[in-house]
Amino acid sequence: MTTAHASEESASWLLEIDNLTCGYGDTTVVSDIHLALSEGDIGCLLGPSGCGKSTILRAVAGFLPLQNGQIRLGGKPISVPGRAVPPEKRRIGMVFQDYALFPHLTVAQNVAFGLRHLDREERRLKVTQLLELVHLHDLAEQHPHALSGGQQQRVALARALAPEPTLILLDEPFSNLDADLRRRLSLDVRDILKTLGISAILVTHDQQEAFAMCDQVAVVRDGRVQQWDVPYNLYHEPANRFVAGFVGQGGFVKGTALGPDSIASELGIIRGNRAYPWPKDTLVDVLIRPDDIVFDPESTLRPKVIEKTFAGTSTLYRFRLSAETEFEALFRSHLDFRLGEPVPVRVEADHLIAFERT
Structure with a gap:
């Protein structure tokens, strides 16, 4: 850890x-x-x-x-x-998944619930401040059922914050x-x-x-x-x-250690910013993130597009290089490639992330 x-x-x-x-x-x-x-x-x-x-x-x-x-x-x-x-x-304040608001109380009364130790005027001022902070001051007299999910969540947060x-x-x-x-x-x-x-x-x-x-x-x-x-x-x-594997997108590609900071793979020789203690020829798996792949018209590495997901400003492509080597790349959306089209790319993995194959 x-x-x-x-x-x-x-x-x-x-x-x-x-x-x-x-x-x-x-x-x-x-x-x-x-x-x-x-x-x-x-x-x-x-x-x-x-x-x-x-x-x-x-x-x-x-x-x-x-x-x-x-x-x-x-x-x-x-x-x-x-x-x-x-x-x-x-x-310690707590905000629950289901908000746990009191349905019979108004928004202001929900927020004031944990402020019984204050006198009436102090309680009113505190509730007003909190509702302004969560942008709900104009809904103080509404009941929870009249609010949207986002508004209910803000009420729950204000109620949790009220006792400081x-x-x-x-x-x-x-x-x-x-x-x-x-x-x-x-x-x-x-x-x-x-x-x-x-x-x-x-x-x-x-x-x-x-x-x-x-x-x-x-x-x-x-x-x-x-x-x-x-x-x-x-x-x-x-x-x-x-x-x-859990954080971010990406997948593992098989490789063989050439030295502490370089790995041979189907994507070519991958070099990065860290040194590993493996002996030469150790079998490893290299993590390839979508932002590790760049479009390069001069590259001889030309995997084929097998999936594409358009997201407005960018497109996420899934490429297949061989039966056992697939990876993803995120390109600006004006680079528009067809399914099945070979695309010239290269690896630019500034952060080398690899693990010994088990």
């Missing part, structure tokens, strides 16, 4: 998860989890369904006891085996929205959290959402964190083959 910013002092972390193991009853779901989130950062738990993302989030919220390890918030333990600070005393939590947990908060609204709302939520300086952890299976919204991302598989890093490193410097 790779941990970004590992050299920073422990005191700089807002949230620390150390050797976390937990599950349901006698069943262990996640184990050996190590994460640390800086104050003001937005982190993400990213992975396929059933990998343990929501279990980690529930443990941070205080809904699950720990079998092993420790969770600290602001340097203070909030969960250890056999002892935990109750969820309502953790100063130290940390916000977002459990698949945009999954019920259409793709375009998901993109826009995720960026809006990021802006709101950054404006307030509030840290958050997002759970999602959508890597575009994770990369657009979050400062650091944990890729989770089978109850273990494979890599905890900034999005750029997850894409260009994956810690293992699973992360390489």
Whole structure:
């Protein structure tokens, strides 16, 4: 597992998860989890369904006891085996997948629900400020059923922010929205959290959402964190083959090591930015991303187009070079090739990502 910013002092972390193991009853779901989130950062738990993302989030919220390890918030333990600070005393806000709004309360009353300790005027001012922040001030007297999904999500966020939590947990908060609204709302939520300086952890299976919204991302598989890093490193410097295949688009091409930084393949000799310790002639698999392939009229490498997906400003092509070598390329849309057409291309893999073949 790779941990970004590992050299920073422990005191700089807002949230620390150390050797976390937990599950349901006698069943262990996640184990050996190590994460640390800086104050003001937005982190993400990213992975396929059933990998343990929501279990980690529930443990941070205080809904699950720990079998092993420790969770600290602001340097203070909030969960250890056999002892935990109750969820309502953790100063952690939660935004659920289904929003969990109170249908009989107005928007303003939903947001004010956690502000009973304030007097009436303080509560009114706080609610007004939050509704203006999430651009819902003109819907204060509406009930949730009258709102769109995106508006309900904003109400849920405002309600979670109202008690001024130290940390916000977002459990698949945009999954019920259409793709375009998901993109826009995720960026809006990021802006709101950054404006307030509030840290958050997002759970999602959508890597575009994770990369657009979050400062650091944990890729989770089978109850273990494979890599905890900034999005750029997850894409260009994956810690293992699973992360390489899960993050971004791309596929593996067979190759043979010529030296520490060069590999022979059907696509030619591929060179990159890193040195591997393999002996010469080691059989490897090289990850080829769509942005590693460039159109080159002078190239003698001419694979045939077998699929194409038009996306407006660009077109994603799938090429076949031989029975066992296929790869994708993303070209500007004015480069319009027909199915079956041979296209001159070359590999320009600035970041060499390869793994020994097993």
